[in-house]
Amino acid sequence: MDARLKQAVAVGRFGSFSKAADAVGVTQSAVTKSVADLERRLGYPIFHRTSRGVVPTDEGRVFLERALRLLTDAADLLGQSRLADPHAGILRVGVFPGTIEWLLAVPLEELLKRHPSVRLDITTGTKEQGLRMLEHGDVDVAIGMETTFAEKPQFRCERFATIQPYSFVRYGHPALTMQVHAPADLAVFPIILPSEVWEISTLRWFSEVYGVDGTDWYHKIESFTLTCKVVESTDAIGVVDAAFADSAYFRKRFVELESFRLPPRPVCCATREQWTPKPAAAALIALLGQIHGRDGPRGDLANRVAAHEL
Template sequence: MEVRQLRAVVAVADTGSVTRAAVLLHLVQPAVTRQVHALEEELGVELFVRSRTGMRPTEAGLAFVERARRALTELDRARAEVQPSVEVGGSVAVGLLDSLTEAVAVGLVARVRQDYPGIRLRLMTGYSGHLQEWLESGTVEIALLYDVTTSASVAVRPLFEESLWAVAPPGDWPGGPVALTDLAAHPVVMPAPPHGLRTLLDGACARAGVELDGIVEVNTMITQKRLAASGVGWTVLPAVAVEADVAAGVFSGGPLPVTRSVVLARSAGRRPSPAMEVVSRELERGVSHAAFSSPPPRYKD
């Protein structure tokens, strides 16, 4: 099993075809085909389903690609750490919260590309619980999480406390704080479990003795926004995701008496590479800007 074979398999899985993988790897197509076939023969299983429209991983292929990607990431990190160079390089996998992705991703990529062109970023978006699992398994190396404290497996750096907001259709709320009883007086588009926001909201309502009229559960922020804007019902989202939209009149609403802590986390058992340190610093900078400035409205229906 060779590194070039691992890179070929991962590239084919990412692009969906040998032709596109060959372009990505700066190889001729037959070379990529040979590397994939050689690895399949060594493993004794087919890693891809071939069709006229391209190649997609089999169940065995999905499992192997995940492990191969981690192995290549570790090799890239090791190379960057031991090779003498004035330029910071290597790959860094970053886990981003859905509510913060739009606010920080573009700036993060732009700053890293400009100042550290040797760093390759891989951005993955998910719920806080999923991101923590990916962090502990090595799928991502640093991640933004909610309400997590330092433990034997995860080292965290608190970034800021954020309010949850009740988000209403335009004109439904005059502005200012929203009590949980005010929220309960309206149908609510609920974030679906296992979203950390749902867990936090359920806990706050239970302590206050309030029961929400959840009319539908959804698992993406953009769907919550669209349903609220269309008048289907109210919803609950982090302040950073909706303050500018409320100010622009896309929604009405205001802060609930519920807060949560945003932290920057990494594996406690892994020494951060120079590239990870750089990306962590730039990510923290981007989050601070998103949390403490007033960005223009970001939502478009």
């Protein structure tokens, strides 16, 4: 592995060329030359130099994150021959979008029970970030909406669950007593959506209900806790997955809006087609199918409710 990567990562960690040199056991001039060589080859600066030290540039931060992952993978790979457990090491999992990370709770708990030497590196982001990270090998497994990764020959996509979203409102909401003949009748009420909850087909469905030219028909709120606060205090419509909607906690506060049915969303785990998944990744994929594939998606409701009540 290129020693320049190790030295650049050390500079990013310590914010200082001299401290990085001490950490990796070379001279400061050697570290300075290594970083300069990398910047010349990359065509952009990795660090901003200041009177107080150095900080990564935006491009540099991305570079250093990838460099750290490469160094970690190399150390993991070289150490595997000494380990009795082939599942040992770092398992990098991406969840795109992060609003569905609850799907990992039960499978990860079981994975760590069976293979305690696994070390997790969990990343969340947008579907565009998910495609890029999986393409570059920055995650071993990507969890996301099936339409994000399906029909792309470079990926192997395996469906393991289908999320059924429900719309919900506060008790006493005027929509509960309306004569609703079509979902468009409810377009007078704004809906609350996280920015990455939909795929293209779902976005088209919302456009048919609210109109393609409307810009004021939704609130964009990532936090489900804040979504519930807005639903409780206004006539806005919220969206929740069926697993959480079935909890006693949720039913006590809200009511499902049965006249506003939302389309289901298949979820898959994706890996790179040309790479064989490492044992820990294969074990997680199998657990996702076993846990969510029998009776629909399962979440750790106790912890989800506890986190929501904080």
